[in-house]
Amino acid sequence: MSAVQTTSAAGAPSAPGGDALLKVTGLTVSGPRGRIVLPLDLEVRAGRTLAIVGESGSGKSLTARALTGLLDAGLRAEGVLALQGREFSLAEADVPWRALRGSAVSLLLQDPFTSLSPVHRCGRQIADTVRATAKRAGRRLARAAVDAIVAERLSEVGLDPAVARRYPHELSGGMRQRVAIAAAIAGDPDVLIADEPTTALDASTQAEVLAVIAELQRRRGLGVILISHDLSVVRGVADDVIVLYAGGVAEVGPADAVLDRAVHPYTARLLAADPPLDERLEALPGIPGSVPSPGERPAGCAFAPRCALASELCSTETPPLELVATGARAACHHSSHPLTIDARRPGADPAPVGADDEPLLAVRGLRARHGAVTVVDDVDVRVHASEIVGIVGESGSGKTTVARCVAGLHTDFDGEILLAGAPLARRLAERDPRSVQVVFQDPYSALNPRMTIGDTLREALAVGRRPASHLPELLASVGLPPHYERKRPRDLSGGERQRVALARALAPRPRVLICDESVSALDVSVQAQILGLIHSIRDEFGIAVLFISHDLAVVRQVCDSVVVLRRGRAVESGAVGAVLGAPQHEYTRALLAASRPLDARQGPS
Template sequence: MTEHATRLLDVAGLTIGLRAGGEERVLVDGVDLHLDLGETIGIVGESGSGKSLSVRSLLQLLPAGFTATGAAQLSGVNVLTASERDMRRVRGRQASMILQDPFTMLNPLMRVGRHLEEVLREKPQYRAMSKPERAAEVLRRLEEVGITDPSVARRYPFQLSGGMRQRVGIAATLATDPALIIADEPTTALDAVTQQEILELLISIQRQRHMSMIMITHDLRVAFAACDRVYVMYAGAMMEAGPSDELSRSPRHPYTLGLLASEPPLDRRLARLPVIKGELPSVRAREVGCRFADRCEWAVPACSEETVRLAPIGDDRASACLRVDEIGSDLAARFETVEHGAEEPALQDLSAPVIVSLDGVSKQYGHGSGAVTALADVSLTIRQGQAVALVGESGSGKTTLGRCLVGLESVTQGAAEVFGIDITQGSRLPRTDVRAWRSKVQYVFQDPYSSLNPRMTIGQTLAEAGRQAALFGDTRVLSVEEVLERVGLRPQYAARRPSALSGGERQRVAIGRALALNPELLICDEPVSALDVSVQAQVLNLLNDIRRETGIALLFITHDLAVVRQVADTVYVLEKGRVVETGSAEILDSPTSGYTKQLLEAVPRTSSDWLGKRSQMGKS
């Protein structure tokens, strides 16, 4: 940004409360931030930090029961106190929002072109166009977001890929020509390659239109690469703010350092990923003192007694740490240790017995000209105690392969054995073989909430898994307490239900339920992709610990190569159902396949040149 930039948004003392149980609970407390014309700011933090609530309040889109106070001037309008009539002029025209899941923005019963027509109809110049001109304008808007196939305008949202749907959602958001775009986790549900494409698209359009953007994300690497400045939130309060390149190199708050340390490095495997100890404080525990004090190793008694707001600590930097001047050298030294942590070699025993053997396996859906090939001539081996990663974009066949190994899908052709059982026989398998197969292989899904019964307590869920293990003839059934201990949860969690747990806790329970059956192979399908970086580090450490302690084998399905580096001994790279490269985790250092190189280039880097945009923006 130039020094003559014009202020578009100025937020001061934003406080968001919720009336519940006869009392007012403060969820976001005293947030200050600003945004200039043409600038991108990022708001990062873990789930529950208040990121989305804060930006939704700017459009008066808070759920019922929530209240927002303070001041938020957007193009001269205090959007916190403006009337609904005034806000109708602000929403869309001044500010528009891109959501994480475009399905929530798009009507499944409306074609893509109709979505854009509905938005464009609000513009007088569009209403003045002829019918052919309107159709051409819809196609022009789609072309702006990289959709050059005119037939897409006639399709329904469910007929598009996730990345394509997000492009349509962006086109609909931009159709109002807003001055401000609020992007709420716009790439979280996308694979790395598609994520990079969407981010480059957003930044390119922003540059062309000279718009401003607020990007909400829990991925620090994305924030540092895409944003000019970054605000770090924790438990409803701002912890730190500053230019992204400075903040990425020199964190000035222990929480920011903790987030940076939790990011898995792409260039080496660590013995253990650093984690932020403790848990997010309850709303009642946030009233006095620093909200991060209970989890901070530099905290002193005063930190729990004095509430510190974001305060300047130099040119365009701010921190809410009471001891920022005292511990600055400690933070720098710890950050240096994190950046250059020692590498641990991958664990691999090539003499161990083979437990999974696939040779020329293919999987097709449908028949004849309409058949879709999900897997084509795939060969793969998993040995006892080995960790194997399946890597690729969405649609590469990773999940299909995993589902075949657990019996949720059937192999179309080829040879496939799991623990010596020929799984290509499908329904013809003897019942004893089916039981032996399914007792040895368990599956952990991406979304643990959808795989846990919301009506059952955690103890009931784990006990049921234990009874199932007994039915399979297992004499080593673990108690509920033993399972909870194995996944790092206290015994008290047995009485809770899934809705009372955080995302990371639910994933631990899902892993525990799988382990309760004493499997010899655990298939983990994107188990950390929806988790905050600090929770992700905890789950990755947990899986590595379990593997060391039990000798269980892992099949880890993911699109995140930085995660692969931390868990896998052997890597298989899938592209459009075919294995294009395989080898030890060291292939990430020197890949031979162009596709693997593309996946590596798509892994977010903290430097701005990852998106190749700032040199073109002429930022000064």
């Protein structure tokens, strides 16, 4: 079952059934401040999926890039890589990466917007890989032969060959990712490394993309290394799992052992933070603190400062990676003792708000257009003070357009948007900044990298006509200490950046807060912290929150009510427990089915 080599550095029992397609021994990645990825051994076999999970900063993506020779300048890899019957020292400069990438190992990135060129047709981008692979093999292919291979690759990923003539911006997110997969397999690689390939996709599209990868595995005997923070995805597709923390292996072994019978406290806390779809919890249990940077890794067990079970031994001695009763291996001094992590506490779905109560935010008969195309058609949304209303649906359903209309960022619409019964100005520039504020998905691009956190928040306070003396209070409201005002965005983790983005939105004391996919790119542990923070803010300030998301499990945990959009129209709405617990519309039921952990080898249900 396993796809990971047994070694003292990091590993699990090797899988039967032939030699490894890719094997690396003693992999490390180092930077100016020391080692970022500690010695790691792994191997991947035909038709198997090895998942690597962990919080941001754990070394997942660096491992993927080290295995494809794509590390940034200033970083260096060491270790021995075995690929296509040859061994290479990663520390040497003569690894023939140009010959290996595409034909032996290929990397599929998270965002097809950035991995595909916007100025070239999709077919050309696949054809470039086909020609390069043939050239390295000493062959020249006629244009007709290349076109035939491109058509075949597109068909393999479930696309019409005519897509070759289209540009990436003309395709949906799921279609773009399929094109990216077609390009990744164009050179017939043995191993596909997929780095967060479904993070930006809605549940239905996510299931389709996972099924495409699984079918390619079955037909081609492809080995897959999956990098992901989405544990429900990992549960559905992985044969084996490596859990990384601060660059080192916390736990590794067969997927059922690691995910169903976790031994390491870190693994158990990650699993506890993953939001369930079928019940409302009292609160999602996050993990206090954050992953230490390479220069701040503590002595002993790196997880000890965040672990409720840590003893003095944990703070002084690094635990070895040892075989445990589940068949996995864990690096924990207490792995022989029963694991006692606080269980999730079931909560109650919120009571529905009275239909006659006056909402703080009312959207009535909204009909929005992009050019000549109507993308939102006759949508109503009501959000009361201290209420969180979710808007869900697949990509292209219109949920972000609704949010942009409410935020004053999209003005081509008919209908009414009322705040406390009075019409909101259509254009953002004409509004009081204390009316509506937005927290966007990506905290990396939402903050000015040249400004300190203090300068960013003082500017936001000034916009809301509040004195700068409120800065410490503002930082405290999102759980950040006062000295963070001197930091810049590059000094912060993803979760800390999103806290700053929340603080900036709260600075003017808005009456309505829009969260547009504001936790979709975060690890489950950080996501749990931010969701708890949104709840606290709602309760403390009485804000009306419009929560846009494609993740129904997150919506179940944070929202009071929900509106389901399909192709721009509302097909179902009501209290979150009623809509997601006993859906009446077939589309809502389909979204829920696609959101459940699935065996991608069986395809989406």
